[in-house]
Amino acid sequence: MIVGGCDLGSTTGKAAIMIDDKIYCGDIIPATTKPALTATMAMDSALKKAGLKSIDEIEYIIGTGYGRQKVPFASEDISEISCHGKGAYWALQSVRTIIDIGGQDCKAIAISDKGVVTQFEMNERCAAGTGRFFQVMAKVLTCGLEGIGSVSNISDNPVSISNQCSVFAESEVITLINDEKSIPDIITGINQSVAKRVVSLVRRVGIHDDVTLTGGCSKNLGLKKALENLLGTTIKPLPVDPQSIGAIGAAVFAKEKLLAKRAKELEVSSKE
Amino acid sequence: MESIKSSDVFKKFSGIATSLKNSEIENWKKQGGKVIGYFCPVIPEEVFIAGGILPFRMRGTGSTTTDSADVYLKPVNCGFPRHTFNQALIGEYDFLDGLVVNTCCDTIMRLAVDWEHAGIKTPFIYSLDNAHAGGEAMVGHFRNQLQKMKDAVEKYFNVEITEQKLQDAIKLCNETKLLQQKLYELRKLPNPPITGSETVAVMVAGSSMPKEQYNKDLKTLLDELGNVNTDKKYSARLMIIGCGHDDTLLCDIIEELGAVVVTDQTCFGSRVMIKTISEEGDDPLMSIAGYLVLDVPYCPKTIGTHPERKQFTMGLAKDYKVDGAVGQCFISCDPWAAELYLLKSEFQEAGIPFIWFEREYIPDLIGQLKTRVEAFIETINN
Ligand code: SF4
Ligand code: SF4
Numbered sequence: 001m002i003v004g005g006c007d008l009g010s011t012t013g014k015a016a017i018m019i020d021d022k023i024y025c026g027d028i029i030p031a032t033t034k035p036a037l038t039a040t041m042a043m044d045s046a047l048k049k050a051g052l053k054s055i056d057e058i059e060y061i062i063g064t065g066y067g068r069q070k071v072p073f074a075s076e077d078i079s080e081i082s083c084h085g086k087g088a089y090w091a092l093q094s095v096r097t098i099i100d101i102g103g104q105d106c107k108a109i110a111i112s113d114k115g116v117v118t119q120f121e122m123n124e125r126c127a128a129g130t131g132r133f134f135q136v137m138a139k140v141l142t143c144g145l146e147g148i149g150s151v152s153n154i155s156d157n158p159v160s161i162s163n164q165c166s167v168f169a170e171s172e173v174i175t176l177i178n179d180e181k182s183i184p185d186i187i188t189g190i191n192q193s194v195a196k197r198v199v200s201l202v203r204r205v206g207i208h209d210d211v212t213l214t215g216g217c218s219k220n221l222g223l224k225k226a227l228e229n230l231l232g233t234t235i236k237p238l239p240v241d242p243q244s245i246g247a248i249g250a251a252v253f254a255k256e257k258l259l260a261k262r263a264k265e266l267e268v269s270s271k272e
Numbered sequence: 273m274e275s276i277k278s279s280d281v282f283k284k285f286s287g288i289a290t291s292l293k294n295s296e297i298e299n300w301k302k303q304g305g306k307v308i309g310y311f312c313p314v315i316p317e318e319v320f321i322a323g324g325i326l327p328f329r330m331r332g333t334g335s336t337t338t339d340s341a342d343v344y345l346k347p348v349n350c351g352f353p354r355h356t357f358n359q360a361l362i363g364e365y366d367f368l369d370g371l372v373v374n375t376c377c378d379t380i381m382r383l384a385v386d387w388e389h390a391g392i393k394t395p396f397i398y399s400l401d402n403a404h405a406g407g408e409a410m411v412g413h414f415r416n417q418l419q420k421m422k423d424a425v426e427k428y429f430n431v432e433i434t435e436q437k438l439q440d441a442i443k444l445c446n447e448t449k450l451l452q453q454k455l456y457e458l459r460k461l462p463n464p465p466i467t468g469s470e471t472v473a474v475m476v477a478g479s480s481m482p483k484e485q486y487n488k489d490l491k492t493l494l495d496e497l498g499n500v501n502t503d504k505k506y507s508a509r510l511m512i513i514g515c516g517h518d519d520t521l522l523c524d525i526i527e528e529l530g531a532v533v534v535t536d537q538t539c540f541g542s543r544v545m546i547k548t549i550s551e552e553g554d555d556p557l558m559s560i561a562g563y564l565v566l567d568v569p570y571c572p573k574t575i576g577t578h579p580e581r582k583q584f585t586m587g588l589a590k591d592y593k594v595d596g597a598v599g600q601c602f603i604s605c606d607p608w609a610a611e612l613y614l615l616k617s618e619f620q621e622a623g624i625p626f627i628w629f630e631r632e633y634i635p636d637l638i639g640q641l642k643t644r645v646e647a648f649i650e651t652i653n654n
Contacts, residue, residue, distance in 0.1 A: 066639060066643070078650065079643050079646040079647040081644075081647035081650075082650045082651070082654075105640065116651075117647065117650070117651050117654065118651070119651075120644075120651075122629075122640065122643070122644055124603075124629065124630055
């Protein structure tokens, strides 16, 4: 059985293909101005990784993410919240709390021991606590996103960033640079400020072990460390790319849907 | 009939609900009639109707910006009064002869001052002090406040509001409430003939046109609803909870996803029609005060009344067999944010899925709202 999932996020496109129970994730594709094109590029990359020649070989595809309705080859779409729950559970069955920090939003998702989403919270409207916040900061610090996420930048003497609004925080950081504060101190301060914001969201759904981190920002090790300190627990790594979890969850859903469809068809034909 | 959307009466209601000016008001004004805008269902329209004046429930429908209002109000004030005030500043409320505000939240309370300060030419402006707490003891106080408002209306508009006229107005508005109750009853059916979006249009129109005509039209609509095809299956029955819910945005999102809104606890919905005012007794103002203080579910800003409101809301959830509840409040609205925060855990304790979020009055991030609602419905169906 070959199924697929495509997660069209606000800043990147991801696709995953499942052949029997094995997952093949494509490269993370930066979003283009045409959602359908981003989806196709992401799926082409996954096809290559899975060693498939054409998308026609995939029997069922689910679209997810901010642009889920724009995935041209999807049979149906499911919200990214459900897909992140499904994908994380598929990757690690002990997961109960998922923190997904994407380019434009941040979500805390609680799942049951059966992998079903029971509760979720999402950041309200602004960029605080999302990838966008890091992008703005990386630009001011001219260090790139990798710089902000790097472990070598973790300091014992972080500055405190009080503004949650990315625009105001940007001027706060400029002031800190002019005050000649060290870059690791500033970066650690930025990660802690985002972590605080994210943790208050997680508290609303409850912190239940195991906790895992998904989405683009899961690759930021400084943020991960700051989150662990505030949550008082370790964040469990996933055995697959955490940025592709939405696409993986969509593929798992596609498999379930296809199985249900086949069972129904079988029922109808046996009645006939 | 496939859906009530094709009915002419429904189209009329929908047109009235999605604009501020309408032909009913135009005709009323042409015949020399006066119109008073009022901000909240705790301000009794019966008093204005008894004075021969048309009450119009204030809203910011059609607004696209708060540029003009922001000169006077701050972002800390929620979008509902800001957009409504903006509409007045650009002349959309020129048809008003009077405005009544109440001790709702601070913004609404202060709006009377801003209205005058900004030079909006609404000749009569009045602030009604409504009950801040619940219970019998407040009824007499509120009755006296209503007396003062009645006296002010009589004096300014040079009309006499007799007890008989008040009784007649109570009867007329009770008829509206009873018809609206019938409409809500239909929503208890397994496949309701009217959606949540459609209901919002019907309810909003009810406070935007003369009652006699509205009642006539609503009777026709109820007859027509008997012919609506009810084969449609919905993926979930939801209720909505929140403040001045005068647009169909949330219902549209929910219903486009295949679920249906079957009831609500909102100030344009169930809170205006759940009970009727007593037609007995010789003091109609006392009857109105008794109804607004004791019968209508307390407004979230009334001190210490959450337990009663919880009971009312849970009762609706049970009666309408809802699978989940969606709360919405406008950004910066503390009364409703606090209310929804409490209701969330209470619904969850009762095993009813609950979600709530803040939104702008004229919304910007619709994509994010859709994602949340979609995930919520998926959670219910799991
Ligand atoms: S919440 Fe509703 S009842 Fe309470 S003051 Fe506001 S509009 Fe009136
Ligand atoms: S929505 Fe809330 S803040 Fe806004 S006017 Fe109503 S009660 Fe006041």
